Amino acid sequence: MANPARLLIVDDNEDILSTFYEFFNSFGYEVKTAVDGFAALKILRDKPNYFLCLITDLVMPNITGVGLISIVKNEFPDIKTIAMTGYGDHPGALASEARADIVIFKPVDLFKIERKVAELIGRTED
Amino acid sequence: MISPTPLIGVSIPMLKIKELINHVAKTCLNILITGETGVGKEVVAHSLYAESDRSENNFVKINCAALPETLLESELYGYEKGAFTGAHKKRYGKFLTADKGVLFLDEIGDMPLALQSKMLHVLQSGEFSPLGSDQDFKTDVWIIAATNQCLEKNIKNKTFREDLFYRLNIIKIDIPPLRKRPEDIPALVEYYFKKYLSKYPQTQAQRPDSQTMARLCSYHWPGNVRQLQNCIKKQMVLNSWDKIFEELPDNASPSETSSSEDLFQAQLAGSAMHSPAFPFDNEPGNQRMRIISEFIDLSTSSEKLFEDISLKKIKKLASDKVEKEVITFVLEKVGWNRSKAAKILKVSYKTLLYKMSEFNVNPPIS
Ligand SMILES: Nc1ncnc2c1ncn2[C@@H]1O[C@H](COP(=O)(O)OP(=O)(O)OP(=O)(O)O)[C@@H](O)[C@H]1O
Numbered sequence: 001m002a003n004p005a006r007l008l009i010v011d012d013n014e015d016i017l018s019t020f021y022e023f024f025n026s027f028g029y030e031v032k033t034a035v036d037g038f039a040a041l042k043i044l045r046d047k048p049n050y051f052l053c054l055i056t057d058l059v060m061p062n063i064t065g066v067g068l069i070s071i072v073k074n075e076f077p078d079i080k081t082i083a084m085t086g087y088g089d090h091p092g093a094l095a096s097e098a099r100a101d102i103v104i105f106k107p108v109d110l111f112k113i114e115r116k117v118a119e120l121i122g123r124t125e126d
Numbered sequence: 127m128i129s130p131t132p133l134i135g136v137s138i139p140m141l142k143i144k145e146l147i148n149h150v151a152k153t154c155l156n157i158l159i160t161g162e163t164g165v166g167k168e169v170v171a172h173s174l175y176a177e178s179d180r181s182e183n184n185f186v187k188i189n190c191a192a193l194p195e196t197l198l199e200s201e202l203y204g205y206e207k208g209a210f211t212g213a214h215k216k217r218y219g220k221f222l223t224a225d226k227g228v229l230f231l232d233e234i235g236d237m238p239l240a241l242q243s244k245m246l247h248v249l250q251s252g253e254f255s256p257l258g259s260d261q262d263f264k265t266d267v268w269i270i271a272a273t274n275q276c277l278e279k280n281i282k283n284k285t286f287r288e289d290l291f292y293r294l295n296i297i298k299i300d301i302p303p304l305r306k307r308p309e310d311i312p313a314l315v316e317y318y319f320k321k322y323l324s325k326y327p328q329t330q331a332q333r334p335d336s337q338t339m340a341r342l343c344s345y346h347w348p349g350n351v352r353q354l355q356n357c358i359k360k361q362m363v364l365n366s367w368d369k370i371f372e373e374l375p376d377n378a379s380p381s382e383t384s385s386s387e388d389l390f391q392a393q394l395a396g397s398a399m400h401s402p403a404f405p406f407d408n409e410p411g412n413q414r415m416r417i418i419s420e421f422i423d424l425s426t427s428s429e430k431l432f433e434d435i436s437l438k439k440i441k442k443l444a445s446d447k448v449e450k451e452v453i454t455f456v457l458e459k460v461g462w463n464r465s466k467a468a469k470i471l472k473v474s475y476k477t478l479l480y481k482m483s484e485f486n487v488n489p490p491i492s
């Protein structure tokens with residue numbers, strides 16, 4: 001494969017993180033994970049132009065998902081962003097305002113997210 | 127303007143906060159700083175400003191708890207001449223003075239609900255108009271808010287707007303109380319001692335000795351850094367740490383005070399500054415320190431110490447030590463009959479002999 005589909009997944013819930021990791025891994029994605037926005041930001045700044053898509057929880061300590069998406073849209077505009085939220089409407093609305101490509105509500109359907117990711121990054125199944 | 131205070135701290139949470147400041151200071155995203163009174167929320171806000179691209183412009187602070195509602199509103203947004211009785215001439219608000227700079231909303235948890243709504247509207251639209259004016263001004267301020275209240279709780283009590291909370295809380299910096307990071311105390315003492323020495327050149331004040339430092343590190347500091355700072359200032363005049371401790375409110379219940387782990391960290395920080403080791407044996411709950419000190423030399427610098435600490439190595443040292451005692455115990459019970467001892471210990475005769483020689487276990491010379 002010329003261009004591995006690299007994903008960064010961010011959530012402060014380790015269970016969700018490992019579920020996502022396993023799932024996307026089995027679909028052939030190259031997955032990295034981070035437990036909060038700050039950890040994710042360090043990974044992104046360390047490897048600019050590496051990830052194709054960011055999937056992030058919104059309510060997290062230090063840098064929230066909304067903050068992370070705003071920074072990504074400013075500094076790495078090519079990275080697609082998906083926001084996941086389970087805390088009512090406010091964080092999701094702020095994520096849209098921060099120009100998240102997709103905002104979805106928890107609990108999430110992994111197969112559905114995978115299809116959206118594939119669509120966003122133009123990945124064709126083989 | 128007074129020169130800004132550097133953010134002193136060597137504890138892991140403070141190092142992480144400094145790193146976070148460094149990573150987000152140029153983003154201009156709204157930031158909420160939380161923590162008990164006196165932990166350094168304003169110092170953190172200033173550090174953010176100093177590391178941002180806005181440090182050439184104003185840092186404007188407004189205390190939302192100190193002013194009555196109407197005054198707070200006119201301070202924030204300004205007013206036109208004649209906007210209300212007493213408005214004899216036009217006045218600029220903080221939103222305008224902070225333009226292209228920072229607006230520090232201190233004690234945001236105390237902002238009245240009506241002003242919270244207005245604030246939300248301004249942050250959403252990026253525009254405001256002074257009282258009595260029909261003109262809209264674009265705002266370009268970086269909002270940093272601080273509070274010692276639990277806003278999540280205020281939201282439940284309906285004294286704080288949830289939507290405003292989420293809009294402010296794009297980045298959250300939570301500063302732990304000083305008692306949770308006693309390893310910062312030696313560094314803070316040194317910084318403020320030096321600072322006040324130059325302010326009180328005549329003083330005879332002594333720096334804390336290691337025992338006093340240990341006391342300072344195990345106190346629970348309800349007023350956090352501000353309270354510690356006041357103690358050091360007092361010392362310039364009193365030159366008696368005993369008197370200073372006498373005047374401090376009593377330590378809270380033991381569960382509230384620092385854990386032995388915190389004290390361990392404090393000792394690391396202290397030894398890194400080459401001050402002698404603290405008398406930990408006198409502290410309650412320091413069994414852990416005693417156990418650890420059996421296997422590790424705690425008097426070295428923290429860097430060297432961390433190099434020395436390896437779980438594998440310590441496991442070996444600890445298990446050797448216990449094995450040696452158990453082997454000696456059993457051998458004594460069976461009159462130093464080694465094959466009997468091997469059976470009891472459920473190891474081979476050869477293994478026992480090997481361990482006896484490794485641990486230097488010898489029968490008493492009769
Ligand atoms: N990390 C630090 N390094 C140096 N000085 C500090 C530090 N933290 C706090 N201080 C000092 O302690 C005092 C209190 O700090 P600050 O005013 O920032 O606290 P605060 O969290 O805003 O408290 P409050 O909730 O009461 O407003 C100040 O004099 C400040 O300079």
Ligand SMILES: [Mg+2]
Nearest residue numbers: 167168232272
């Ligand atoms: Mg303050």
